[in-house]
Amino acid sequence: MHERFVFYSVRMSKIWHRFKRQKLACVGFVLIVSWTLLGFFASILAPHDPFEQVPNRRYQAPNPHHLCGTDQFGRDILSRLLVGSRVSLSLGLAVTAVALLIGSTLGAVAGNFGGALDAVIMRGVDLLLSFPVIYLLVTGVAFFGANWAILVLVMGLTSWMDVARLVRAEILSLKERDFIKAAQVLGLSQSRIVFRHLLPNALSPLIVLFALRLADAILLESSLSFLGLGVQPPAVSWGSIIRDGRDVLARAWWIVTFPGLAIVLTAMALNWMAEGLRKSL
Amino acid sequence: MQSICSLIKLHQKKAFISVGRFSSVGDPKNLQIFFLMPDRALLKIDNLEVRFYAEEQLENSVVHEFNLEIFPGETLALIGESGCGKTTVARAILRLIDWPGKMTNGEIFYRGENLLAMPEQRLRQIRWKEIAMIFQEPAAALNPLRRVGPQITEVLRHHLGLDKKAAAEKTLHLFESAGLPDASRCFGAYPHELSSGMHQRAMIAMAIACRPALIIADEPTAALDAHHQNEALACLQRLQHEYKMSLLFITHDFGLVATWAHRVAIMQQGKIVEAEITEQILSQPKHPHTKKLLEAAQRFQ
Numbered sequence: 001m002h003e004r005f006v007f008y009s010v011r012m013s014k015i016w017h018r019f020k021r022q023k024l025a026c027v028g029f030v031l032i033v034s035w036t037l038l039g040f041f042a043s044i045l046a047p048h049d050p051f052e053q054v055p056n057r058r059y060q061a062p063n064p065h066h067l068c069g070t071d072q073f074g075r076d077i078l079s080r081l082l083v084g085s086r087v088s089l090s091l092g093l094a095v096t097a098v099a100l101l102i103g104s105t106l107g108a109v110a111g112n113f114g115g116a117l118d119a120v121i122m123r124g125v126d127l128l129l130s131f132p133v134i135y136l137l138v139t140g141v142a143f144f145g146a147n148w149a150i151l152v153l154v155m156g157l158t159s160w161m162d163v164a165r166l167v168r169a170e171i172l173s174l175k176e177r178d179f180i181k182a183a184q185v186l187g188l189s190q191s192r193i194v195f196r197h198l199l200p201n202a203l204s205p206l207i208v209l210f211a212l213r214l215a216d217a218i219l220l221e222s223s224l225s226f227l228g229l230g231v232q233p234p235a236v237s238w239g240s241i242i243r244d245g246r247d248v249l250a251r252a253w254w255i256v257t258f259p260g261l262a263i264v265l266t267a268m269a270l271n272w273m274a275e276g277l278r279k280s281l
Numbered sequence: 282m283q284s285i286c287s288l289i290k291l292h293q294k295k296a297f298i299s300v301g302r303f304s305s306v307g308d309p310k311n312l313q314i315f316f317l318m319p320d321r322a323l324l325k326i327d328n329l330e331v332r333f334y335a336e337e338q339l340e341n342s343v344v345h346e347f348n349l350e351i352f353p354g355e356t357l358a359l360i361g362e363s364g365c366g367k368t369t370v371a372r373a374i375l376r377l378i379d380w381p382g383k384m385t386n387g388e389i390f391y392r393g394e395n396l397l398a399m400p401e402q403r404l405r406q407i408r409w410k411e412i413a414m415i416f417q418e419p420a421a422a423l424n425p426l427r428r429v430g431p432q433i434t435e436v437l438r439h440h441l442g443l444d445k446k447a448a449a450e451k452t453l454h455l456f457e458s459a460g461l462p463d464a465s466r467c468f469g470a471y472p473h474e475l476s477s478g479m480h481q482r483a484m485i486a487m488a489i490a491c492r493p494a495l496i497i498a499d500e501p502t503a504a505l506d507a508h509h510q511n512e513a514l515a516c517l518q519r520l521q522h523e524y525k526m527s528l529l530f531i532t533h534d535f536g537l538v539a540t541w542a543h544r545v546a547i548m549q550q551g552k553i554v555e556a557e558i559t560e561q562i563l564s565q566p567k568h569p570h571t572k573k574l575l576e577a578a579q580r581f582q
Contacts, residue, residue, distance in 0.1 A: 114380060178421035181377050186436045186487070187408035196435070200426050 018280035025276020031269035035262075039085035046079035051234055059252050069254035071244055077258055080236050084259065087237035088266075091151060092217040098156025099213055103163025104199065104206065110164065111171030112194050122168065125161045133158045134223065141229045151230065155220060159213065166209055170202035204281035211274035215267040222263050238263050322350040322390075323495055323527050324374070324412075329387035331369050331378060331551075343369050344551040347387065351495060356521065356528045358538035358559075360574065361548030367531045368417070370548075371499045374529075375408055391495075410440065413488035415498040415517075419480035423472040430456075430468030433487050440491070451490070459486035460516045478509035482516065489520050495527045502537065514541070535578035539563060547571045 020026055038045060048066070054074035062069045068077035110121040128136075140154035174180060175198070183193045218238075224230040225239025226246070233240070238259040245255025329347040334340045344366040351357050361367050372378050374389055376396060389396040391407060399407075416422040424432055433455070434448040443451065449468070456464035459482045467479060475483070481501060488496055498517065502510040518541055521528050532538055538545060539559060546556040547570060555568040566572045 175379070178416050178418055179424045181372070182414070182416060182422040182484075182487075183424070184377055185375055185408055185414045187405040187410065187440060188436065189405065192439070197424050201424070203426075 015280050019276050022276045022279060024272040025279075028269035028272030028276065031265060032273060035085055035266055035269075036089060038082055039089055042079075042082040042086060046076075046082050048076035048079045050075060050079035050083045050236060059248075061252075062254055068258040069252065071241075071252070071255045072248055077241065077255060080241055081238070081259055081262055084236045084238050084241055085262065087148075087231050087235060088218055088221055088239070088263075091148065091155075091221050091231075091237070092214050094152040095155040095159065095217040095221070096210060096213045098152060099160040099217075100163055100206065100210060101160075102156065103160035104167045104202075106160070107164035107167030108171055108194050108199055108202075111168040112175065112190065112198065118168075121164070125164050128158070129161050133220070137220075137224060138227070138229060141224070146229055146232050148231065151221070151224070155217060155224075159217065159220070163206075163209060163213070166205060167199075167202055170205060171198050174198050174201050205278075207281060208274050208278045211270050211277060215270035215274075218263065218270075219267055321352060323353045323392065324349075324351040324529075325390040326350070326370070326374070327388045327390065329370070329373060329389065330385045331366070331373055332383055332385050334381045334383065342385075342551065343382075344373065345386075346552055349546060349553055349556065351527050351529055353494070353527055354525055355543045356530060356541060358542035358545045359529060359531045359548060360533060360535060360538060360545060362533060362574070365548050366551040367533075367548060368499055369551075371414065371497050371529070371531055374497060375412060375414060376404060409436070409488075409493065410491045411493055412495045412497065413491070413493040415481075415484050415488050415496060415501045417500045418504050419484045419501070420472060420477055420504070422484055423480060425472050428469055428471055429475065429483050430470075433483075433490065436487075437490060452486070455486040455490055456483070458520065459483070459489070460512070461486065477504055478513065481505060481509070481513050485513070485516060485520065489524060489526075492524050493526060495529065496521070497529045497531070499531045500533070501530075502532075510537075535574060547574065 052075065057070050057074040058072055060066050060070040066076050066078065068081060070076055106121050110118040136158045137154055144150045144154065180193065180197060183197050221230055221237060222239030222242065225237050226243045228243060230239050231237050241259040242256050245252060249256055326347060326349040329344055330342060331344040332340050332342045347370060359367055359370070369378070373384055374396065378384055384397060391412065396404065396407065423429060430449065430452055433452045437443050437448040437451055438445065453464050453468060456467060461467050461479060461482045467475060467483065472480065502513055505513060517528070530538065530542060542559050544556065545559050545562045547554050547568060549570045555562065555571050562571060566575055
């Protein structure tokens with residue numbers, strides 16, 4: 001047991017060593033971790049009640065009391081940002097997980113079995129990719145409503161295609177490697193080969209893709225919320241804060257600016273992190 | 282021609298000395314009797330044809346009109362130059378040819394059952410338990426993400442229904458009989474932490490785990506240096522003798538084969554051109570291609 005742990009930690013420490021030499025990747029990592037922590041402890045950290053409407057402090061520019069100002073209902077933007085990060089991050093994470101699950105399963109099946117099954121799955125991918133995703137989302141939300149679970153499902157179901165392509169390509173190249181042939185010679189079943197030998201070896205590009213997809217999912221959620229199709233009030237996400245502020249942009253720039261910055265920073269941090277992971281894995 | 286034969290025989294003697302008490306494996310007289318009884322063949326390849334489809338119109342027949350028999354307990358060397366289809370034959374036997382390759386014709390009988398026509402389920406029972414394979418690149422034949430030991434225990438547990446502890450014990454025992462030094466350390470090591478000699482031994486251990494009737498060794502020593510080559514060969518030879526397995530040894534190196542194969546089959550451009558008892562081939566090669574290969578070996582030495 002001890003021996004196992006040593007081997008494992010040696011491998012991890014090598015990856016970590018390569019990762020920490022890349023400054024941007026580390027900055028991204030720190031940003032993501034701090035956003036997660038901030039979101040997690042939002043209820044303690046938020047200086048004000050994010051939902052409390054105070055008529056006499058409407059439209060306050062950033063000041064020492066309200067670091068990011070207040071909106072047209074007198075709600076504290078900073079508090080709303082912190083609480084909103086919960087929805088944005090968790091939704092992004094869940095959507096990415098769903099996309100990865102569907103995409104890697106279908107991609108692995110297509111890549112491994114080939115033939116007609118492969119053709120059907122990959123043409124399905126082409127078909128789905130040729131739709132503008134936002135229309136699919138709008139249709140889905142219009143039909144099924146806009147609660148958290150439905151959003152995850154609808155967004156997950158429309159964003160697994162490039163995962164499937166990546167996994168299929170990986171599997172195709174892995175399949176020609178000798179250790180897969182060796183696993184076949186050992187009389188292992190197809191499903192065992194796929195899940196024990198093929199997919200784990202396709203993991204490192206998948207991890208990179210995970211970080212990139214996460215950024216995409218957060219952006220997508222923001223766009224949906226901006227259109228009013230995301231989480232519904234009183235729930236708050238970064239996109240919905242921007243929507244609240246968009247009508248009064250000329251009068252109160254801070255309502256839109258701070259959540260916008262949060263989205264940009266998070267997406268950028270994730271991209272940096274993905275780049276760092278790509279180099280170190 | 283005379284000189285090369287004597288040279289190879291000398292080589293042969295040395296090898297026999299180096300493997301000591303196992304030298305009787307190399308004595309073809311014990312086995313000659315089988316060659317007269319074609320129905321005793323363990324594996325019979327009948328008119329095999331494998332094509333590769335590079336493009337829609339362009340197809341390339343890599344192996345064609347390929348006939349070969351392997352008898353119980355014998356070592357058969359399949360010799361041919363690079364690209365003549367040796368590996369393709371090896372892979373075809375276990376039905377490992379994937380698109381764009383395709384087996385377009387022929388039958389491969391293993392103890393009377395046609396390997397090419399049987400359902401996947403039955404084939405899985407024959408793979409490894411009855412016919413095992415050792416690959417050319419031992420390092421590439423191990424899953425890089427998993428420790429060497431568990432890779433083998435997984436299969437043992439899955440196939441033979443052993444529990445975790447028994448499988449681990451059996452694996453350690455196999456490692457030891459394949460001559461892996463420090464077997465318990467190798468058990469928990471990742472493939473990249475072992476040398477290629479150790480990889481090959483681990484692969485040999487894996488191959489013999491179920492005491493298969495036939496081992497296909499596809500240039501098992503091509504990636505090893507001369508020292509490890511001899512060790513791995515001696516190990517294979519010893520285990521073959523111990524377990525009474527047949528061995529299909531694929532190589533392009535005449536010198537290697539002359540030391541211990543009972544029979545030699547010469548392959549040229551996807552076809553067997555000559556298959557004879559080793560002594561016969563060395564002393565009286567009939568086909569011009571065999572002569573050419575022998576001459577090449579001579580020049581090399």
